[in-house]
Amino acid sequence: MTDKEKMRLEQRARLLKSLAHPSRLLIIEMLERKPCCVGELREAIGADITTVSKHLAVLKRAGLVRDTKHGTYSEYELLCGCVTHFVDCIEDGKEKDYLERRSLRPGE
Amino acid sequence: MTDKEKMRLEQRARLLKSLAHPSRLLIIEMLERKPCCVGELREAIGADITTVSKHLAVLKRAGLVRDTKHGTYSEYELLCGCVTHFVDCIEDGKEKDYLERRSLRPGE
DNA sequence: GACATTGTTGGCTGCTACGCCAATAATACT
DNA sequence: AGTATTATTGGCGTAGCAGCCAACAATGTC
Numbered sequence: 001m002t003d004k005e006k007m008r009l010e011q012r013a014r015l016l017k018s019l020a021h022p023s024r025l026l027i028i029e030m031l032e033r034k035p036c037c038v039g040e041l042r043e044a045i046g047a048d049i050t051t052v053s054k055h056l057a058v059l060k061r062a063g064l065v066r067d068t069k070h071g072t073y074s075e076y077e078l079l080c081g082c083v084t085h086f087v088d089c090i091e092d093g094k095e096k097d098y099l100e101r102r103s104l105r106p107g108e
Numbered sequence: 109m110t111d112k113e114k115m116r117l118e119q120r121a122r123l124l125k126s127l128a129h130p131s132r133l134l135i136i137e138m139l140e141r142k143p144c145c146v147g148e149l150r151e152a153i154g155a156d157i158t159t160v161s162k163h164l165a166v167l168k169r170a171g172l173v174r175d176t177k178h179g180t181y182s183e184y185e186l187l188c189g190c191v192t193h194f195v196d197c198i199e200d201g202k203e204k205d206y207l208e209r210r211s212l213r214p215g216e
Numbered sequence: 217g218a219c220a221t222t223g224t225t226g227g228c229t230g231c232t233a234c235g236c237c238a239a240t241a242a243t244a245c246t
Numbered sequence: 247a248g249t250a251t252t253a254t255t256g257g258c259g260t261a262g263c264a265g266c267c268a269a270c271a272a273t274g275t276c
Contacts, residue, residue: 001134001152009130012195016128021264022117025124026109038223044109051265053224072222072273087120087194129234146253159235161254166233180243180252220275225268232263237256244251 018062019083023047024055027076028083031065035077126170127191131155132163135184136191139173143185 019025023045030036030044042052056076059065064083067074127133131153138144138152150160164184167173172191175182 001154006130009133012133013128013130016124016133016195017263020121020124020128022114022121023264025117025120039221046109047264048266049223050225050267054264057224069223069272072220074223087124125233147251156236157253158237158255162234165254177242177253180250182253218276220273222271222273224271226270227268228266230264232261234261235259237258239254239256241254242252245249246247 015062015064018058018064021055021058023052024059025084025087027052027055027059028064028078031076031078032081032084035075037070037073037075039073041076123170123172126166126172127195129163129166131160132167133195135160135163135167136172136186139184139186140189140192143183145178145181145183147181149184 019028026045027041030041038049038052038056041056042049045052056065056067060067064080065076065078067076069075127136134153135149138149146157146160146164149164150157153160164173164175167184168175172188173184173186175184177183
């Protein structure tokens with residue numbers, strides 16, 4: 001494996017890791033509906049606001065959200081529209097795709 | 109948030125976590141081409157075979173792969189066809205989707 | 217200016233993940 | 247039977263992550 005390949009995989013793993021937390025998934029789903037400030041997200045998540053702020057920092061570092069200041073508020077908005085949809089696809093597809101691919105190899 | 113909602117998010121997070129490692133992503137990509145035994149994967153990854161075996165156990169627990177014994181070999185195959193595609197979309201989409209959604213709100 | 221509101225950052229603790237080694241299991245080969 | 251091959255499991259040390267508290271920064275309100 002080349003260094004470039006390795007870096008590509010590491011980059012992808014970082015992206016997925018940034019999504020791989022229940023609170024961050026909830027944040028993403030809420031931001032898919034509309035931009036939110038930290039307090040709104042905190043309320044939905046039910047954790048300390050510092051924790052939520054750090055989750056948002058993770059998503060920001062991954063390039064998935066961005067924030068804009070409005071007075072004392074920070075409004076966060078999503079930069080990627082296809083996150084939830086594709087997790088749906090993986091979940092739905094696990095069995096279905098397997099069966100489809102089996103049916104393409106009737107010799108087995 | 110209901111308990112059911114919470115469990116759904118935790119389940120999704122577990123799924124994403126199982127993908128969020130460079131070696132496991134490489135495994136997925138190799139299995140998208142063809143089923144492989146542990147030794148083949150080990151060679152591509154360049155880690156100890158016990159490490160690879162444990163990565164495969166993670167993917168198996170997540171329901172993404174399954175194994176079949178052939179003599180002393182374990183052949184692993186993918187149970188989900190849309191994994192890599194999913195990450196492609198997120199990576200490609202981060203900027204594009206953002207611009208598209210901006211263009212739908214010309215009032216800003 | 218003093219105080220309240222909203223967020224962020226640093227620090228600490230506890231938990232989990234990762235990677236290797238050693239040991240074991242299961243099968244193939246002679 | 248004895249040895250080799252392939253893979254899995256348990257254990258250990260290390261590293262990174264999550265969550266809370268305390269402290270701080272920035273803005274708005276009186």
